[in-house]
Amino acid sequence: MTQLQRIAIALSQFQEGKILLTPEQQHYLGRVLRLREGDRFIAMDGLGKWWLAQLEGTLAQVLELLEVQTELPVSITLMVALPKGNGFDEVVRCCTELGVAMIAPVISERTLLNPSSQKVERWRRIAQEAAEQSERSFVPTILEPVSFSNNLSSFANNEQYICVARGNSPHLQNCLQDKGFLINDLEQRRIVVATGPEGGWTEKEVECAINAGFKSVSLGRRILRAVTAPVVALSLVAAAYEAPTSAFA
Numbered sequence: 001m002t003q004l005q006r007i008a009i010a011l012s013q014f015q016e017g018k019i020l021l022t023p024e025q026q027h028y029l030g031r032v033l034r035l036r037e038g039d040r041f042i043a044m045d046g047l048g049k050w051w052l053a054q055l056e057g058t059l060a061q062v063l064e065l066l067e068v069q070t071e072l073p074v075s076i077t078l079m080v081a082l083p084k085g086n087g088f089d090e091v092v093r094c095c096t097e098l099g100v101a102m103i104a105p106v107i108s109e110r111t112l113l114n115p116s117s118q119k120v121e122r123w124r125r126i127a128q129e130a131a132e133q134s135e136r137s138f139v140p141t142i143l144e145p146v147s148f149s150n151n152l153s154s155f156a157n158n159e160q161y162i163c164v165a166r167g168n169s170p171h172l173q174n175c176l177q178d179k180g181f182l183i184n185d186l187e188q189r190r191i192v193v194a195t196g197p198e199g200g201w202t203e204k205e206v207e208c209a210i211n212a213g214f215k216s217v218s219l220g221r222r223i224l225r226a227v228t229a230p231v232v233a234l235s236l237v238a239a240a241y242e243a244p245t246s247a248f249a
């Protein structure tokens with residue numbers, strides 16, 4: 001099954017056991033992937049389901065629902081202060097590969113960029129392509145950019161961490177280990193990790209975040225770039241929950 005090509009299909013395209021393919025999808029399946037009439041592929045609805053489908057002209061016949069288990073056992077949201085240039089493209093791509101559930105681009109006091117709405121569309125496309133590539137069953141949600149300080153309460157029901165590059169914050173890995181969680185608790189766990197821009201968070205931002213329930217954490221002794229930090233934070237959380245050590249579990 002894994003050799004079959006995967007493409008994301010909107011729910012509205014599923015009709016009575018068939019998939020109505022858009023001209024772009026027909027082009028992609030026929031010309032780019034060179035599938036022929038009767039060939040099979042996987043249709044992902046981006047909401048957790050994969051379907052085995054068979055190409056029939058401008059349609060595809062839905063053959064069966066497939067079992068997929070490629071998602072992390074916890075829901076991880078990243079609040080990422082927008083880095084300059086196209087750095088966020090890479091953040092979206094890598095973090096989708098690593099299993100992020102949601103990315104909230106945030107504008108902080110030292111953020112240099114004010115993104116256009118086309119950027120958000122672009123990031124959503126990148127997330128979709130990366131989810132297909134990584135055989136994920138969910139396409140992560142990319143929120144519209146919002147101010148960091150004004151939205152600190154958006155994820156109040158989550159376990160919240162803010163990564164701070166300097167100072168004596170405990171390592172994120174130790175904070176996760178401190179929890180002593182039960183594996184069968186994982187379904188309900190929701191974690192938010194915030195990472196700052198090139199110039200770092202201001203003291204006031206860190207203070208406000210702590211007041212809002214965030215715990216300040218370190219990702220190690222080296223200063224990581226704004227695009228590296230979210231990838232490292234996500235890798236640590238994913239590894240802790242996906243491959244817990246026996247002492248940890």
Ligand code: SAH
Pocket residue numbers: 162163164165166194195196197198199200201217218219220221222223224225226229
């Ligand atoms: N220019 C700043 C560093 C900014 S690094 C300075 O010199 O202090 C960009 C962001 O990555 C930071 O705001 C932080 O969220 C994250 N980050 C980078 N390295 C980190 C580390 N070692 N520990 C925790 N967070 C880190």
